[in-house]
Amino acid sequence: MSQNTEPREQWASRLGFILAAMGSAVGLGNIWRFSYVTGENGGAAFLIIYLLCILLIGIPIIMAEFTIGRKAQSDTVGAFTKLAPGTPWVLAGILGVASAFIILSFYGVVAGWTMRYFLGYLTGQLWSAPEGGYADFFVGFISSPVQPILWQFIFMALTIGIVFVGVKNGIEKTNKILMPLLAIILIILAGYSLTLGGAAEGLAFLFTPDWSAFAEPGVYLAALGQAFFSLSLGMGALITYGSYLSSKEKLPGAAGSVAVLDTLFAIIAGIMIFPAVFAFGIDPASGAGLAFITLPDIFAQMGLGGFFGLLFFFLLAAAALSSAVSLLEVAVAYFIRKFDWTRKKASIIVGFIIFLVGVPSSLGIGPLSNITIVGGRDILDSMDFIASNIFLPLGGLIIALFVGWGWKKTEVLEASDFGSSGLGQVWLFILRFVAPIAILIIFISSIRQW
Numbered sequence: 001m002s003q004n005t006e007p008r009e010q011w012a013s014r015l016g017f018i019l020a021a022m023g024s025a026v027g028l029g030n031i032w033r034f035s036y037v038t039g040e041n042g043g044a045a046f047l048i049i050y051l052l053c054i055l056l057i058g059i060p061i062i063m064a065e066f067t068i069g070r071k072a073q074s075d076t077v078g079a080f081t082k083l084a085p086g087t088p089w090v091l092a093g094i095l096g097v098a099s100a101f102i103i104l105s106f107y108g109v110v111a112g113w114t115m116r117y118f119l120g121y122l123t124g125q126l127w128s129a130p131e132g133g134y135a136d137f138f139v140g141f142i143s144s145p146v147q148p149i150l151w152q153f154i155f156m157a158l159t160i161g162i163v164f165v166g167v168k169n170g171i172e173k174t175n176k177i178l179m180p181l182l183a184i185i186l187i188i189l190a191g192y193s194l195t196l197g198g199a200a201e202g203l204a205f206l207f208t209p210d211w212s213a214f215a216e217p218g219v220y221l222a223a224l225g226q227a228f229f230s231l232s233l234g235m236g237a238l239i240t241y242g243s244y245l246s247s248k249e250k251l252p253g254a255a256g257s258v259a260v261l262d263t264l265f266a267i268i269a270g271i272m273i274f275p276a277v278f279a280f281g282i283d284p285a286s287g288a289g290l291a292f293i294t295l296p297d298i299f300a301q302m303g304l305g306g307f308f309g310l311l312f313f314f315l316l317a318a319a320a321l322s323s324a325v326s327l328l329e330v331a332v333a334y335f336i337r338k339f340d341w342t343r344k345k346a347s348i349i350v351g352f353i354i355f356l357v358g359v360p361s362s363l364g365i366g367p368l369s370n371i372t373i374v375g376g377r378d379i380l381d382s383m384d385f386i387a388s389n390i391f392l393p394l395g396g397l398i399i400a401l402f403v404g405w406g407w408k409k410t411e412v413l414e415a416s417d418f419g420s421s422g423l424g425q426v427w428l429f430i431l432r433f434v435a436p437i438a439i440l441i442i443f444i445s446s447i448r449q450w
């Protein structure tokens with residue numbers, strides 16, 4: 001007997017789908033992760049490789065995911081078993097569900113930090129630098145054993161709540177309002193940051209490449225991982241979102257606008273953060289705390305800084321929420337179909353397990369900081385590295401190969417809305433050769449990093 005009688009959902013509108021995909025893409029990846037990964041990998045050279053990864057690998061794979069999802073009308077594992085029954089392509093789907101657990105586990109921890117900062121601005125505590133400065137405050141907070149886990153829990157509860165309510169009413173509605181607001185405030189902050197006195201150095205760091213960085217294999221892997229992470233790619237989030245789409249929509253335009261918007265958000269965030277990094281004499285390579293330390297410094301300098309801080313961390317937490325929702329949705333959609341659970345049951349159980357998986361990431365910064373997993377990284381960074389730099393590109397590789405080689409050409413072109421246009425040929429060529437070879441070369445050349 002089946003306990004789940006709910007029909008599969010659909011987006012209310014094409015715009016709702018595009019906004020939800022944008023909401024998935026734009027998140028902590030654009031501000032927190034982009035700034036510190038760019039800082040650690042030398043700035044402009046990294047940025048160039050990152051942009052190439054988006055153009056040559058990212059956008060074609062977004063299209064591949066949308067196409068698979070809409071055609072199959074199923075979750076990321078179900079999509080492959082439906083389109084190519086009994087073949088190993090389903091590995092991409094399984095990797096995807098695993099990545100959802102790993103990424104959301106640490107994503108929830110960092111998103112919890114943003115909520116803590118929001119509270120700090122709400123009460124006025126963070127309006128001016130605490131004893132010892134914002135850096136000390138940040139480190140003290142994230143390395144304490146209990147507090148960050150409570151915030152992670154609150155954030156995960158909100159994420160579960162939205163997924164629990166469902167695709168149309170939960171995800172689609174929130175994104176429509178918050179995304180434009182976040183864009184506006186980011187632009188205001190970037191403009192202000194440019195007046196702080198570090199503008200010349202900050203912009204040079206971001207836009208004038210140090211050519212020697214191009215010889216570093218690690219920079220390519222970091223850029224590839226960042227491209228996948230920021231575009232929500234390689235784990236079936238966009239397959240899942242595409243599966244709630246009816247077939248009258250046009251996919252290529254949607255894929256292009258998601259990529260462009262996501263990239264703009266990241267670059268503007270860079271223009272916001274790096275001038276401030278230099279103005280306040282912070283090392284751009286100082287790691288995962290970069291945004292959490294520089295931004296409060298910016299706010300403390302600004303007129304109405306407390307208000308801007310409040311608004312900013314609210315919007316960042318909201319952007320993180322719409323991204324987290326897409327991560328949880330990947331796993332929840334799978335459990336609903338596979339085990340015939342209701343949406344409510346699946347969101348609570350899966351969400352809670354992911355919360356538990358994330359607890360060690362939080363503890364790994366303080367009480368468990370002697371534990372390192374990959375190449376000296378703490379638990380959180382190791383989870384991020386394994387998922388973003390290995391699982392996502394690997395998932396993307398399989399997805400590209402599946403659409404390029406595993407699916408009949410005329411069918412793919414029709415399912416993608418490219419039809420017989422020249423662009424469709426270019427797309428397939430990239431999926432067949434360019435993207436897979438690029439991903440493999442980057443993997444092989446950086447293997448010593450692991």
Ligand code: TRP
Pocket residue numbers: 024025026027028029030103228229230231232233234235237323324326327392
């Ligand atoms: N792209 C989001 C960000 O930049 C994070 C995210 C959401 C994600 N869904 C994803 C990353 C799927 C990888 C895969 O914050």
